[in-house]
Amino acid sequence: MKTPREVLFGQHQAAEAKLDAIREQVVAGLGTDAPVHAKQMPPVEPRPASALETGWRQFWWSLRWHLAGLGVAWLVVIALNIDHTPAPARGLARQDAPSPRQLLAALRENQRQLRELIAPPAAEPAREPQKPAPSPQSQMQPFSMTLA
Secondary structure (H helix, E strand, O other), X not given: OXXXXXXXXXXXXXXXXXXXXXXXXXXXXXXXXXXOOOOOOXXXXXXXXXXXXXXXXXXXXXOHHHHHHHHHHHHHHHHHHOOOOOHHHHHHHHHOOOOHHHHHHHHHHHHHHHHHHHOOOOOOOOOOOOOOOOOOHHXXXXXXXXXX
């Protein structure tokens, strides 16, 4: 039994000679039969890239996926920060705000409570330190006897 490769080569073997003839014509026409209407321009030799240009290009090329990921992350952040609440809802909060006099009264009450909590404790008279009672003289031993 023939393999699929052998079957394909058998079907296209007759076209191989025709394809070789077409290829030879095209290659021969590239060098001599240039179209008349085309402008003849001198060949431009590519300028060799400097080491600095090559280094920068490789650096940015290596970061392409990282930069794309950061860009997508910033787009998500921007999308999440868009405020979707209607404008009238923002104005309602200002209508319920207390008046400046009420704010000042609340601030003064808060300061009074803080002073009450932080106030130093009432000063109690300090007790005099007790002097240690002298020990009886009979218990004292001379220095030389303690070493023995």
